[in-house]
Amino acid sequence: MLETKNVSKSFLTKQVLKNVNFTLKPGSIYALLGPNGSGKTTWMKLAAALSKPSKGTITLDDQPISIKSREKIVFLPTENFFYNNMTIKDVGLYYDDFFADFSIEKYHDLINKMDLSEKSKIKTLSSGMLAKVKIAAAMSRNAPYYLLDEPLNGIDLIARDEVMQTIIESLNEDATIVISSHLVEELEPYVNQAIFFKQGEMIEQCDVEELRDTQGVSLADHYRTLMKGDFLNA
Amino acid sequence: MKFNTATPIYQQVVADLKKKIVNGTIHPGDKLPSGRDLAVEYKINPNTSSRVYALLEEQGITYTKRGIGTFVIDDENIVDILKEEMANHLLTFFMNNMHELGYSSDDIIDLIRRNEKC
Amino acid sequence: MLKLLKHEFQKQFSRLIGLLILLVISEGMFVIGYYGHNDQVMGRGLAIFAFLTIFGCISIGIDSILTMINDLSNNHNYMLFMTPNSGYKILGAKVLENLISTLGLIVICVLTMIGDYFLVGGKSQYLINLHINTASTASIVHSFSYGLMIWLALVALIILSIVLSLTLFKDAHHNFLLSLLVFIGLSILMSTIYNTIGRYIPSSGDNIYNVIYTIIMIVGCYVTSATLMDHQLSL
Numbered sequence: 001m002l003e004t005k006n007v008s009k010s011f012l013t014k015q016v017l018k019n020v021n022f023t024l025k026p027g028s029i030y031a032l033l034g035p036n037g038s039g040k041t042t043w044m045k046l047a048a049a050l051s052k053p054s055k056g057t058i059t060l061d062d063q064p065i066s067i068k069s070r071e072k073i074v075f076l077p078t079e080n081f082f083y084n085n086m087t088i089k090d091v092g093l094y095y096d097d098f099f100a101d102f103s104i105e106k107y108h109d110l111i112n113k114m115d116l117s118e119k120s121k122i123k124t125l126s127s128g129m130l131a132k133v134k135i136a137a138a139m140s141r142n143a144p145y146y147l148l149d150e151p152l153n154g155i156d157l158i159a160r161d162e163v164m165q166t167i168i169e170s171l172n173e174d175a176t177i178v179i180s181s182h183l184v185e186e187l188e189p190y191v192n193q194a195i196f197f198k199q200g201e202m203i204e205q206c207d208v209e210e211l212r213d214t215q216g217v218s219l220a221d222h223y224r225t226l227m228k229g230d231f232l233n234a
Numbered sequence: 235m236k237f238n239t240a241t242p243i244y245q246q247v248v249a250d251l252k253k254k255i256v257n258g259t260i261h262p263g264d265k266l267p268s269g270r271d272l273a274v275e276y277k278i279n280p281n282t283s284s285r286v287y288a289l290l291e292e293q294g295i296t297y298t299k300r301g302i303g304t305f306v307i308d309d310e311n312i313v314d315i316l317k318e319e320m321a322n323h324l325l326t327f328f329m330n331n332m333h334e335l336g337y338s339s340d341d342i343i344d345l346i347r348r349n350e351k352c
Numbered sequence: 353m354l355k356l357l358k359h360e361f362q363k364q365f366s367r368l369i370g371l372l373i374l375l376v377i378s379e380g381m382f383v384i385g386y387y388g389h390n391d392q393v394m395g396r397g398l399a400i401f402a403f404l405t406i407f408g409c410i411s412i413g414i415d416s417i418l419t420m421i422n423d424l425s426n427n428h429n430y431m432l433f434m435t436p437n438s439g440y441k442i443l444g445a446k447v448l449e450n451l452i453s454t455l456g457l458i459v460i461c462v463l464t465m466i467g468d469y470f471l472v473g474g475k476s477q478y479l480i481n482l483h484i485n486t487a488s489t490a491s492i493v494h495s496f497s498y499g500l501m502i503w504l505a506l507v508a509l510i511i512l513s514i515v516l517s518l519t520l521f522k523d524a525h526h527n528f529l530l531s532l533l534v535f536i537g538l539s540i541l542m543s544t545i546y547n548t549i550g551r552y553i554p555s556s557g558d559n560i561y562n563v564i565y566t567i568i569m570i571v572g573c574y575v576t577s578a579t580l581m582d583h584q585l586s587l
Contacts, residue, residue, distance in 0.1 A: 009587070035337035050433055050587040065584060068434040081430035097355045098435040146266050176344050188239050192281040200402070208284065209242045 001025060001048060002145060002176065004202075006056035009042055009107065018200045019056070024176050026144065031208075032112030032186050033223055039079070040180045042145045043197070045166035048075035060215040071100070076138045078150040080130055082122045088133055089118040090142075107199070110170070114162050117169045117195055128159035135163045139170035148178040156171075164190055169192035186222045196226055235275055244285035247276055249320075251290065255306060255340045263308035266296065356437060356445035363419050364412070364453060371408045371457070378404060379464055386472060398468065401481030409454050413503065417452040417510055422520035424514045425531060429587065443511060443574060445555040450507060454498070501566045509538050510571035518583035542569060 002024040007104070009017040017039045020033060024030060032040050045051045047058050047063050058065045060072060082091055092107040099165045111118060114132045125133065128137045135151055147169075167177065180194075181187050188208070203226060208219050215222070235250060237243050237345045254260040267275060269283035276283075287304050290296040295312060306312070332342050378400035385394025388468045423446075432442050435494060495585075513535035546565055 030282060045587055048434070048583075050304065051585060052429075052583070067436055070434060075432050075434055077427070079427045079430075081427045083428055083431060085363075094431070097359070098437070133558065165274075168277070168280070170268070173270070173278070173280070189237055189243060189276075189278050189282075192279040200257070209285065210243060210452075212240060212242045216240055220239065224397055 001059075001061060003059045004043070004047070004056070005059070007043070007046065007053045007058060008048065008055040009039075009051070010054045016200055017046075017053075020200075020202045022195060022205050024145075024178065024203050026176050028172075029191045030176070030178045030193045030195055031191040032178050032182070032195050033184060034180075035227060037199075038197040040197050041149055042150050043177070044180065047145075048073050048147055052137065053221040065113075065185045065228065072136050074141050074143045074146060076134055076148045076151060078153055080122075082133075084123050086122045087118065088120050088122070091122070091133060091137055092118070095137050103140050103142065106170070107136055107140040110140060110166055111222065114166070115230070120146050122192045128129045128155040129156065129157055131155045131163055132166070135166050139166055144170060144175055146175060148177065148179045150180055150182070152181050152183050158213060160186060171210060177206050184223050185218075188219045191219075194222075196223070198227060237278075238314050242285075243278055244282045244289060246276065247272075247282070248289050250276075250285070252295070252320060255295070255310045256313060256320060258313075260306060262306050262312050263311055264306050265302075266304045268303060323339065353437075353441045353446055356441055357448060360419075360445050360449035361453075363423075364416060364449065367412060369417055371404065371412065374410070375401060375404055375461070375464075379468075382468060400558060401461070401464070402553075405458065408461075409423070409457050412455045412457060413450065414447075416453060418506060419444050420450075420511065421508075421514060421528075421531075425518065425528065427565060430517075437560075439515075439578035442581065443578050446511070447504075447507060447574070451504075454503070501563065501570075503567050505573075507576075508533060508570045508583065509542070512573040512577045513538055515580050519580040519586055579585050 004020055004022050004104055007016065007020045009121075019041065020039070026207060032044075042051070046053055047065060049067055049069050058067050058171070062170050063069070086094070087093060088111060092104055094105070095102045096104045109132070113135065116129060116132060116136075120129075122130070122133070131153075135148075138148065151163055151167075155163070164186070169178075171177070179187060179191065192202075192208055194206055194208055194211075195202060206222075209218060211219065212223055217225070251260065251266070251296055255262070260266070266272070266287070269287065270280055272278075272283040272286065273280040287296060287298070290304075291298060291304075294307065295316070296304050296306055329339075329342070337345065379399045381397025382394050382401060383397075385391065385397055423432060513531045516534050516538075517531045549565070550561065
């Protein structure tokens with residue numbers, strides 16, 4: 001269980017997270033939704049032990065998040081972070097060296113399935129190909145938690161489909177995945193839980209099928225209801 | 235499969251599976267895909283698969299053998315039962331809408347006959 | 353930590369190999385010149401070798417620092433920080449790589465030069481000029497250790513500056529300028545402390561004071577950086 005308890009985070013002058021509380025349970029895929037700057041990425045970095053909360057704690061199975069937690073958490077930032085001179089193969093070898101739960105065979109498999117060549121250098125890849133390499137590396141690890149920050153950002157439809165396909169196919173039954181994305185409609189069928197962030201606060205957490213069952217609205221429409229500003233309401 | 239995201243997806247997958255049983259794509263007694271394979275096939279969440287199978291089992295259309303998988307019940311009658319159930323569903327929907335337009339049941343029958351001739 | 357070290361070396365690989373090849377070529381020139389009784393080729397080979405030693409070490413050292421800065425202060429830092437390695441290991445691997453590369457290079461060069469000396473057996477005109485006696489050896493070793501210490505201190509300060517920017521100053525956008533300002537600030541601070549304490553040291557104890565101060569500073573920077581990275585990281 002990944003519990004976020006009364007977490008607030010400030011950077012010098014700005015407060016980015018305000019008293020955020022929620023729990024993630026195993027075996028679900030969560031959509032982390034909200035406008036830019038609402039605190040989604042910051043929360044992910046706190047959960048991934050890349051940053052510390054200013055107030056409150058995040059606990060992983062009742063232990064506060066620490067460097068050791070990184071063994072159980074896969075974090076995929078939005079940006080390209082691989083070293084420039086690496087080839088796709090080198091990325092696999094790197095992950096293999098540092099993560100005990102990484103399967104190099106699975107990595108080969110996923111790379112092949114997505115029509116990529118291991119000899120390609122990272123710096124020559126298009127954004128779509130890079131997104132695929134990143135997801136292949138992430139899903140080749142067998143961890144209880146996956147935090148994917150905008151994995152579908154800035155890539156074409158086919159690549160997006162392949163990324164989602166890879167996630168669903170590689171999924172371990174008990175794993176928890178959190179995907180943050182602006183593409184609510186594309187994400188909808190794949191997620192069963194949604195968490196909404198707005199201006200640093202977690203404003204709602206819901207079961208997506210229940211939302212459809214009880215209120216007869218899609219996740220996208222619910223997002224619109226929660227997030228619409230005055231401009232569109234007028 | 236294109237989903238209507240304003241209604242529960244698991245219900246739509248159940249409907250699709252029933253359709254497959256009726257049109258013979260799936261036979262009584264067949265083993266259905268595992269929860270995860272179903273999720274991959276329909277491009278849905280694995281939890282949704284669980285709900286799909288839970289509903290099918292609740293309605294007596296499938297049963298689960300622990301450790302082996304989910305199977306359609308081995309009864310040929312199920313095809314006819316489902317066929318009738320789905321037909322009634324469509325009919326109710328159709329009739330309600332036609333009544334809303336002002337057609338009586340007799341009007342509807344005439345309309346159908348006229349359409350048939352063309 | 354070995355894995356971290358391995359990857360640090362991989363980053364420097366092409367530069368190290370390039371330098372080694374050039375060294376082999378110049379040393380080759382020296383040996384060929386000797387056996388071919390060609391003083392010119394021999395001399396040139398030796399001169400190039402000596403030049404490469406100095407230039408090579410400085411360049412490897414600087415490259416190492418640049419890689420360090422690159423690794424810690426932009427998106428690439430995710431590579432290190434997503435792994436379950438403590439700050440001690442991460443920084444330790446970097447410092448070790450820097451030391452082994454720079455030192456290793458110097459040692460190889462010096463040993464080669466000593467080998468050259470014995471090969472020629474003091475017969476060549478050029479090498480007579482390079483005659484090394486005990487006193488100079490001692491002073492060479494002394495300057496060398498001193499230089500090494502200063503180098504380590506520099507590296508330690510640079511690392512601390514970057515880490516401070518990433519942690520206490522919560523520089524979420526990794527501004528190079530901020531690290532630079534911190535570095536300047538730290539250097540001034542260190543010099544001030546050095547001078548302040550230095551006033552109470554008798555001039556006879558100068559050398560020991562230098563050494564002790566530098567060592568404490570290096571260790572202090574390293575421990576502070578590692579601890580900050582582990583507890584105050586704010587990516």
